[in-house]
Amino acid sequence: MSEAQVSLKHLFRVFTKPEHKDSKLAQIEQHLSDNIMDFLSQHVVTKKTSLEEIEKDFSLASVPESPEFVSTHAESLLEKLVAHSVNTYSPTFIGHMTSALPYFHLPLAKLLVGLNQNLVKIETSKAFTPLERQVLGMMHNLIYDEPEAFYTKHLHSARHALGAFCSGGTIANITALWVARNKLLGPQPGFSGVAKAGLAAAYRHYDINNLGVICSKRGHYSLSKAVDALGLGREQLLTLPCPAQTLRPEDALKAGLEYQQQGNKVLAIVGIGGTTETGHVDPLDELADVAKELGCWFHVDAAWGGATLFSSTNRTKLKGVHRADSVTMDAHKQMYVPMGAGMAIFRNPEDANSVRHHAQYILREGSKDLGATTLEGSRNGMAMMVYSTLHILGRRGYELIIDQNIEKAQTFAAMIQRHDMFMLTTAPTLSLLTYRVCPTSVQNAFDVATPAQCRQLNQNLDRLVVAVQKAQREAGKSFVSRTRLECAELGGQAITVFRVVLANPLTTEQDLKNILEEQTIIARKMRLWKELDDNAREILSHSG
């Protein structure tokens, strides 16, 4: 932009004059509105570009000195950013928890920015405050199903909170444990409570050596962040082995009792309502019993699986969730809302008072300002997206989608089991599953191999899975993710597996067939594959 154009007058135009209908940005907008899949497949480059290559476009650390025309900038966004972003709408990208979203989110996103409310307080959000409270109430109702009078009393009460809306599941988990910690170590005669006096003083007052949290090894990494940030320490996160992918209640009880016998106190047991890696659900009802026996808080991390409660048939998979003191849910996962919509729901509407905070000019005593009981302060109005999706899909709509996701996962699991190239490593409880390349020859070899040979085979299979996953990703047609996990069926040994999340309503059975087909072709071309096959045949021949 030339010197003369850098004027207040020019700048005012970006505030006062809308983008021209023929401008680049308006074209982008139109394309998105007309056909988002087409926009993405046209602009997102499928060819693998190395991160180092992409970084070159973002390597200057100085703030650009002169203004840039919006149209010039829009061109550059397409070329540098959109081209090298991830196509989360693609029905064959089934390795993530983000999927295609309903179209109405595009105009709603504009409305959200156009309104630009700040939900920390009523003064800057007005109707958004009761709206967010209603959304939290609906989630509370979905989980706890309290009588109507309960909601009439608490939904809009200044002294209660049915939950805390936040940017994501991590903040939700931190918030839940923060509330639990402050409630457990609350004020008593002669002690002002942990919120005021701090953790060390609280341990002294309550005569606690350490405060711990129990979960399975599949617990989300946010729990580790939580115990760090909240001052408990990462060593106090007791992550118990779970070869069958779920936390065994007897293990949790044993660990909890031992921990407490050492002068410690269990703050919370965290049950998982759909692990990130395999979608397994911990035995929530039994864990609620354990929490009761240990006298601790029971939190359920249902960031992924919470939406299963919309389904009358599948909701039983979360049996016992209503006994949780707090539940995390991410609307940006299986509730088909854009990124940035986490929620911590509290069974007892008084519990959030343990973190309640007032200030002079804001969050005044008796006000209904949401910021008084959330970890975050200024926040945007993402609750509107949840509200709208709840209304437009309705419970029945969600039910249809959730049920279909689970069925699709079962179909895919059956497809894998029938296939002579693959081995299902974890069957789907919800809509996640894991599997690996493992040809029949190797599967047969496992039956007769020595433990050392098994280890060797597994190591080679691990390498093959990594190689196939990378090659498929780089080919750009489809994407499954990968992870490492212990499998009960394999004697608890950790193996590398493909991880699949079937959340995109647009993914068809044919897409899934194609993905296996592509993996088969990729694998068969690899030297590693040949070696494995030879190796397996050799083991088999010797055993004969």
Add this chain to the structure above:
Amino acid sequence: MSEAQVSLKHLFRVFTKPEHKDSKLAQIEQHLSDNIMDFLSQHVVTKKTSLEEIEKDFSLASVPESPEFVSTHAESLLEKLVAHSVNTYSPTFIGHMTSALPYFHLPLAKLLVGLNQNLVKIETSKAFTPLERQVLGMMHNLIYDEPEAFYTKHLHSARHALGAFCSGGTIANITALWVARNKLLGPQPGFSGVAKAGLAAAYRHYDINNLGVICSKRGHYSLSKAVDALGLGREQLLTLPCPAQTLRPEDALKAGLEYQQQGNKVLAIVGIGGTTETGHVDPLDELADVAKELGCWFHVDAAWGGATLFSSTNRTKLKGVHRADSVTMDAHKQMYVPMGAGMAIFRNPEDANSVRHHAQYILREGSKDLGATTLEGSRNGMAMMVYSTLHILGRRGYELIIDQNIEKAQTFAAMIQRHDMFMLTTAPTLSLLTYRVCPTSVQNAFDVATPAQCRQLNQNLDRLVVAVQKAQREAGKSFVSRTRLECAELGGQAITVFRVVLANPLTTEQDLKNILEEQTIIARKMRLWKELDDNAREILSHSG
């Protein structure tokens, strides 16, 4: 929606079929794009509706059972939500830190949702990761102005972080103090560090009684949340009086030394780069000296004022900010980005390693995943909005706007001082100021009144300010906020004042004149005004 329509086929349409061009939602979109001010003034109801009245529209706690047509829902959004939201674009709504935004954010918001990236890891964000790192680098450069080689080395380094992007200033402040805490109480021979071992063990190991944070009474409420959540305890936030609105370095030093003599350790001094209430800037350079003397972390909360650094003339107001260990900046404030864009910037790119976290399937060792050093996990791509605004406005564009905001505040201050109905209570350092209704008769009466009479006058003025502020807000034409603060000029007594934030580029001098005019008319009609005037005249007559 009828029974028959609740089908998967219908639901698929919301994922696959864009909104019709004539649909209600498309109309809303078009109106926003064509003229956002017109959209808002047409749909946001200015007439005061009580919160209780609004709550009635959001009173059901059950999830809607059946799907709703998008168009039906859009109508209902306009009527229930938009009508009762806050018009943040209005040039006469000068009581908030949210203002009109550039038009290009509307299409960008759509692009953001269309791409729906998750910035926790590269796998789900790709180019957004280097983009966010670059934005953080630009802010680092703006504050610390390190040589180019510094940025070449650190901008995209997997082992470094120049900052943490987050949902807002509160999380930024918490993150900064978390990093500071973990660095101070780091691992040593025989001690695994506070992150792993927890706070109580760290206090024992380091022989610390308590860990405290020093700031002025104008410190943001998020600091109180931070010391609570991080386990220090709210009582360890030493909020020092600041009758002149800024923290006196000698007070901070004295308080710090006394605190440390009692077996405590000062974790951090927090200097404010633009207080929320009056826009004052603490003497950052001197506070950096104090922090050095106390051997503690120096954090600057420049959520509001950080953008002043874009201005070559006004940036001196933040003199010393480059000596801070960490700085909070909110792009959704004076950087004209939609709500939800906070940043904590770290001078030392190694510091964030004190909270670094790795997991098996994500944030792997050596990866550049952003989630490894942020408090949040899954996050949206708001950094794109900051990136685009930095490019489209450029440093010079920001400079023009920031300078103009400050000039406008000075003009308004002069206007208030000339006016015989008002009294300026705090002059603008940045673009905030406070004032109150205080007619000449009362101002004269103060000169001769007894302390008891002064208190009485102030109490009545407080009531008048509250009444005028409420009446003006309810009239719906304009909005200034109000707060309570101690004023050096008034012997440190706390008084109620109007608070004005001049951040909207569309606010004209005439708007400001009209606001004073409206307040004058409102005040003069009030019985309270008459009483005050009579009271003042009586005091004056007796003193004669």
